[in-house]
Amino acid sequence: MTHGGNIIDELTTDHREVEDLFGRIEASPSGAADRKRLIDEVTIELVRHSVAEEQYLYPAVREHVADGDAMADKELKDHAEVEKILKKLEGCSAEDPQLDRLFMALKDSVTRHVQDEEVNLFPQLRMACSAAALDTLGEKVRTAKKMAPTRPHPAAPVTPPANKILAPGAGLVDRARDFVTGRGKS
Template sequence: MGHGGNVLNELMTDHREVEELFGRIEAMPGAGQELRDLVDEVTIELVRHSVAEEQYLYPAVRKYVEGGDRLADKEIADHAEVEKLLKELEKTETDAPRMRPLLRQLMDDVSAHIRDEEDNLFPKLSRSCSPEALDELGDQVRRAKSMAPTRPHPSAPDTPPANKLLAPGAGLVDRARDFVTGRGKS
């Protein structure tokens, strides 16, 4: 992830990538390492995306959008639920009976979250922010994604300033673990 452009284009491109991964998961008939690799890839993308939104997008929504606190709080609550599902998926074997229902719940929840952001939050932010501010937010989000954790940390803080202080350290540890294990390289 890291596509360029303003924050809305950046995040919508992320959304399309996650939807493409969901399509690949749905088309996969079996379990095994190929499914684990796809679940890991979805997890990495969703965690990095969520951390960046929590660090920069939602504070901007609070600042620029009328009723932004309520909107940001709802989106952060959605992220918390998704992160719990990702943690469950991380420790569930791909051939376990609960794997497919957990994946279905994840795909449904994330798809609803994407629709809500793109139909509601993004247009409001676009109307209330200058193009320059949206471009700067895009740069901030890309930097945050490059340093973000790659594994779910449901108990980690999800609002500034604590999330901006702790996420890079967790990200460093996660990327080191990923390097050693080869996770996310397929």
């Protein structure tokens, strides 16, 4: 899928990629090493996506959308739920009987979150911001995803400025760990 464009297009592309990964996970047999590799891949994508949303999408929603504070708070609560599930999945082996149950909980939670963003939040943000502002936010999101952590950090701050300061350092450590272990390499 092609990345680029404004923040809404960028994040929607991420949503479709995660949905594709969910389908590939469901198609792989329970207990298979490939299933765990795909779960690691979806974890990487979800963490990077969430960090970028927390750094740029939700602050923009707070600033520009009516009742934006409540909307952003609800989305951050969704992120916290997903991050806890991802942390549990991170500790599972391919053969762990909890893996399938946790994956289904993750899929359900992410699907609800994506639906809410695409039906409620994105249209309101599109109406509240200029095309130029949305394009600028898209660039910032793409940059943030490159520096973001690749592993769940449930205790990390989720609002600026702390998340913008700490996420790149955690991202560097995560990418080093991934390089050493081969995690995230297809």
